[in-house]
Every structure is written in C-alpha cells, then in structure tokens.
Amino acid sequence: MYHGEKYPILGLKDKRTSKSASSLGSATESYGVSGYKSLSMSETRTLSNVSDMEFSQELAFGEDNDISRHSQDSQSIDSYSEQVNNGEALQACKNSVIQPYQKLLTILGWRPIFTAVPYHNQPSRCVRPINFFYPMLVFCVIILSFLLQFASCYRVNINIPQQRNASSMRHNFLDCQEFMISQYIIPDVLQLTAYVYAYYIYKVWDKEQLQTLIERVFLKSGSNKCGLSPRQLAKTMKAFVVLGFFWIVCAISVQILHVISQEQMSFTFLHVSSNAQYYTLVILMLLGCVILDTVYVTAIIDYVTQCQLLIYLLQGLCDRVRERTIDLEEAIKDIQEAETLSRIVNYRIASCISLLLFNLGLMAVLDCVAFADGRLLNFTTLMYMASLCGAVVWICISGTPFIQAARLNSACRAVLTLGHEIRSRPFGFQDTQTGALDSFLLFTSTITFKAKLFRTTVNSSFLCVSFTIISFTLLFLFQLEFFQVWN
Template sequence: MAAVPDARKYETPLSKSFSPSFANSVDILNSSEIAEITAMPEEGVAAALKHCKLRVVVPYFRLLAAVGLRPLTLTNSCPCWLVTSLSFLHLGLVLILLVLGYGLQFLSCFRRDLGPLGQINGNDVQQWEEKCPLTQLVSNFVVPSILHLITYLYVLYLFRIKDIEQLPNLMERVFVVSCPPGGVVQPKKVTRSLWLLLAMASVWLVMSVVTFSLALILNPPNFRWIYMDPIFIRALLATGTMVQDAVQSTLVSGYCLQAHLLTLLAAALKQRVLKHTLSLLDWMREVRELLELLRHLNDRLAPAVCVLALISASWALSGLITIVRKPESTRVYLAVLLIILWATLAIAPFIMATRLSRHCDALREVGHEIRARPFEYMDASSEDLNSLLLFASTLRLKPSLFGTPVSGRSMCILLSLVALTALVAGQIA
C-alpha cells in the first residue's frame, strides 16, 4: 500500500479560496482515504476541484436557484439582509406562480395531455360540464396539481435544509476519483457529459414551452368565474405553466445527474481496482461509500422522481388513448408532441437507473475478474483475493424506483407494457 501523504500539504491557496458552501466537500482532501485513492500530485487534485466548482457546481446551483430550490447566494456564510430577503421573495414568487398556474389551468380546463380543447364559454355551465366533467377535473387537474406541489415542497426541503451539501460532495468526489495523474482530461470529459444532460433538459423545456404556447395561440382559452382582461390572464397561465415545467424538468434532470455521477464513480472504482492503482482495503471502503450514496439516491430523491414520472406517464397515456379514440377532440400534431415530451420525461429516470444498475453489477464481478486474471495482483495473498471475491459478490448495489430495483430486464418489461397499452388503445378504437 502506498504511503499516506501528509494531509496538510493539500491545504493549497486554491483550497483556502473556496467559498464556505464547499468547505465540507473540499475537506475530503484532508482525509487519508482520498489521499490514498488519488495518489497524484496536489496540483492535479486542486485542478480537478477547481474545474468541478467553476464548470459544474456553481452553474448547476444557479439553475436550482432559478426555480427556488437553492438560495440566491451560493455561500453558507451569512449574507446581507438584502440578499436574504430577495432569496425569500424569489421563493415566494415561484410558489405563487406554481399555485396560480394550477388554478388557471383548472378554471380554463387547459389540459396538459391534449393541448387545446374546443373553446369554452366560461359563463355557459352546461358547455363547461360537457367539455370538462367532474371526473376529468379531479384526475387531470386536482390530483396532479397536489402531487406536483407536494413533490416540489419535499425537494425544496431536501435541497435547502436536509441535504444541502450532498450534491456538491458527490460531484467533487467523482471528479477527484476519476482524475488521472498529470492532467484534467478526464474531468473535462465528465463535465461535457454532465452538461449534455442539462442541455437535454433545456431542450425538453423549450419544446414544452413552444407546445403550450402554440396551444394558447391557436385556441385561446376562456376562464370560468374570472372577468378580468383575458390577455393578461392568459399571460399568467403561460407563466405559471412554464414555471411548472421548469420545476419538473429540473427535478428529473437532477435525479438523472446524480445517477450519472454514481455511474461514473462506479466505473472509475472498477478501473482503479483492476489496474491496481487502489489498494483492496481502500477499494472496499470506497464501495461502501458508494453504497451510502446510492442509498441516499434511492431513499431521498427517488420518491420525488417517481411521483413526477407517474404524472408524466399518466398524461402521456391519457393523451395517446384520447387521440386514438377521439382524434377530432384536439389538434393531433400538438397532442402527439405532448405525448412524446411526457413519455420522455417519464422514462428518462428509468434509463439512467438502468445504466447505473449495469455498472453496479459490473462491480460485483470485479472479484471474479481479478481471480481469473490476477496479473496485477501477483504479489497479493490468496486470503486478500478471496476476501475481495467474497465482498464483491455479496454487494447489494441496485438503484430502485417505486421501491423496486431497476435493471435491464425491468426496463424491457416496462417498455413492453407501454407498447401493449398503445396497441390495446388502437384496437379498442
């Protein structure tokens, strides 16, 4: 085992210049475990952390702050009263727009699964009940709105109070473990992959905004019990709907981001132990840490994503069934685009969880690979290799959604059920 370097030599001016919000995550440089894992010059570690902070952590926290999930200030130091007040005012504005969007969608019968319906006279009770019966109002507006708001408040509690340092710690840990000696090539590759996920979430949000904007333009809704300027009310409806979609895409992309980070961490740990750049004992410690991070993903963030996936899947399926049975009730091309958008948002967490599951399964096979080809462990004792084999083969590393472990097999079953639903809907029509 390599000698453990003195932790004080990692206290570079760069690490001292980090803001207090990242103090806990930067303190990982002072641990002997990370010192053994990196086994590289301090410049490489500092460069990886600086790259992580400037290119990933700070921009992503600004994105979270835009939807109220983080304070406007990026530090944990006591900000001035003006910044604190603006942060609370911003959060209150986001909550007001969310609730306002729920209410205006209900009062205009503006469904998220079909796009524009026929124009409804807000004063004609009979026409209103014909277009929007009570059962549809409850299932399309009341229940999804309550679930969406509760999910937002739950994630707000997680990101602002409960696990405020969880995400930056995970990001910086991945950057440190995956950083090779002599450069930051790998961290730049990690950064590109993370930004690709965020870019896909941004594209989804833009397409959603374009879709419901077309719906409002092509068939401007009327509002029941509201007699104000309809143009102003429609603008409020569009703003509230955009905030809802921004929150939903941010939460789903946040889960995908953390699942991707854990995937990168699992892949890096496998490569390090196979190349013997990490001792067996330290590898076991790091895998235990990976298990804790995965447990946090399954127990804390996955329930919120499951609720959003349930809402998105219900909208996609109801839209599909409606355009198959009653294509004249809506504009088909907008409804098809909405189905694609909601189906994408519903299936994205399962895709990322499946990738993570595959890399977790690969960690379980590490002991067999080393025992089959022990070229890098010729000097290791049989007891150590047997201990590694036993430890790796008994790992229980599985991402779970809806309380069920996700794997490639479950993903195939899910896609088969979706295809079966679409086929049955067409046959019924």
C-alpha cells in the same frame, strides 16, 4: 583532460589522488624506499588499475544518481502539470455545470437568491426577507396557475368550444366539471406535493450533493490513468446540462402550442373585462406551467447526472483494481464510499423522482389519449400537433431516469463480479495472500446497493419486459377500436 575535472561535483579527483597516495604510502612503509623502487613497475600498475576501477564505479554511481534525480524532477513536473490540468477541468465543470444548476434552483425557490457575504456568517437583514418570501411567491404562482387552468378548462386532451357570452361560459364550466377529478384535482395535488417534497430535498436536506459527488469523481479520475480523463468528464457533464435546457425549451414550447391551439380561452367565473386582464391571466397560467416543467426537468437532470457520476466512479474503480493501481484494502474503502453515495441517491432523490415520474407519466398518457382519440373531441390539426409533441417530450423526459438507473445497476453488477474475477484469475495479485483475496471476494459478494425507482430495482430486463407489455397493450386497445386516429 582529467576525468575528475569533468565531474567536479562528485569530488572524484581528490578521492583518486588521495587513494593513490595512500596506497603508495602504504607500499613505501611496507617495503621501504629501496623496496618500493624495486617494485615500482609492477606495484604501481596494480595500484593504478585499482584506482581506475574505483573511479569508474563512482563515476557510474554518480551518473545513476543524476538520471534518477532527473527522472524524479520530470515526474514531479508531470504530476504538477497534471494537477493543474485537473484543477482547470474541475473549475470549467463548476462553471458550466454547477453554476447553471444553482441558477435553476434559485429560480425555482430551492436556493436563496442572495447568499451570505464573504467573511460574514449570515446574509444581511435586508436580504433575509427576500430569501424567505420568494419561495412563497413561487408557490402562490403555482396555485394561481392551477386555478386559472380550471377556470379556463385548459387541459391538453380536452377541447371545449371557448365562447365569451355568459351562457356559453356556464356551459363550458359544466363541461369542465366532468373532468374535474381525473384531470384537475388529482394531477394538481400530485404536482403540488412533488414541488413541496422537492423543495425539502434540494433546499433543506440536499444542498451540495451534486457538487460533492463531482469533486470526488474528479479526484478519483485525476489520480489514475484508468477511465475517463477529467476533461472528458467535464464535457459529459456539460452535455447533460445542455440536454436539460433543451428539454425545458421543448416543454415551454409545448405549453405555448397548447395555448395557441385553443384559440380564445374564456376564464368562466373570473369575469375578464379587457384584453389586458385576459393576457395577464394567460401569462400567469403559463408561468405556473413553466415553473412546474422546470421542476421536472431540473430534478430529473440532477438524478441522471448523479447516476452518471456513480457509473464513472464504479467503472474507474474496477479498472484500477484490474490494473492494480490500488490495493485491495483501498478498493474496499472506495466501494464502501460508492455504496454510501448510491444510498443517498436511492432513498432521498429517487423517491422524489418517482413522484415526478408519476406526474410525467400521467401527462404523457393524457397527450397520447388526446392524439389517438382526438376526432371524438373535435381536435384541429394544431391540437394534434401539440398533443403529439407533448407526448414525445414527456415520454423522452420520463424514460431517461429508467435508462440511467439500469446502467447504474449494470455497473453495480460489475463490482459484484469483480471479487470472483480477481479470485479466479489473480493476475497481478500473485504476491497477495490467499486470505486477502478471499476477504475481498466475500466483501464484494455481500454488496447490496442497487438503483431503484418506485422502490423497485431497475435493470435492462425490467425495461424490456415493461416495453413489451405496454406495446402489446396498446396494440390490443387499437384492435378493439378503443382509439381512433384516422377515422
């Protein structure tokens, strides 16, 4: 079988025949017919060897083209399948993270109930009043809940005997006035301010920040082999959402446990005449408490999730620079983008979180005081349990942002030292000019973005010192018998 017939696409049969004929023709012209006949044995072998060598070279070149073409096709198929997988993971993340998050914002009044209809710029006229009055309704429910808590003397660390006659109601109300400033006016004003400020942050200014950050991190994680895969990233984001719903359930359970522990509450000056009115007021009071607890958990989960996304973004950036899957110029652009995103989290969301954390800290302190000094306040076993559960829930919720901020600052410090690492050991950057390495070192050394809460940089050393001071303070107070748990 002739070799040219095996690879007809290369056209090797015609080339070999034509080259042999042209060579023989040139030999005939040079030596004549008789000369060619006299040199036919040697010259013909030489020409045949030359043509065989050329044919083998062209055959090898054709096989290399086929191999490269097949490799390019396989790479294109792999990249296409990888893009499809990344798109599926991103869509799954939107369904499991963004949609529940947007539903929570809608319940709190931070997002319109009815959005614009497709192919229309604005919602219909019937929808606009609902989107406008619903946040006002939520705001009124919160204020009504504050009024009902004061009327019923409902606070987690005081236990005033609840009686239904007029003289007892007046006595209870006078006892409530002793705690008016510390447990009613200051916490309620702070909680109302936190809700209004969060409304401004999440509805007026920061509408799609979390979704934008998720898409950017997915894009960066899908374009390289470093760091977490998009599917692992989606699972992590889903875990944060599940944790947020778990916290909401725990906070609601604590509020219900407090109401049950206080048995029959009297709403003093509101003059409740029937059980239906009484249970209606209790439900409205609990509804306001649930809304505020949902505000705390939603804002904190949003901050924690954005910090985690920034951590993944910075860790993936460091890995790509070390593996040299991107050049230094592109790394500088990615660092500037991460710095911009961190500033948004720092100066807008972190200030709102700081105010919410102050309120949560106040609630945790009230629960801790109620649990430690409950004997003096005539607490029952159920009240002890409610105070202990409340203290644990509020401490866990308020402590998570500090931990995430410290982890984000650790990732920022890794970026700061990345320039020194690349400059001192430029493995993989041997062909890079020294000026480019020095410029990258200078740029990373001047980065100033840090995670802050209460306008203070949070790091692991700060958390350790704070925990040590709080522990010794509590021990000191117990030794001085400021708190009595078992006596």
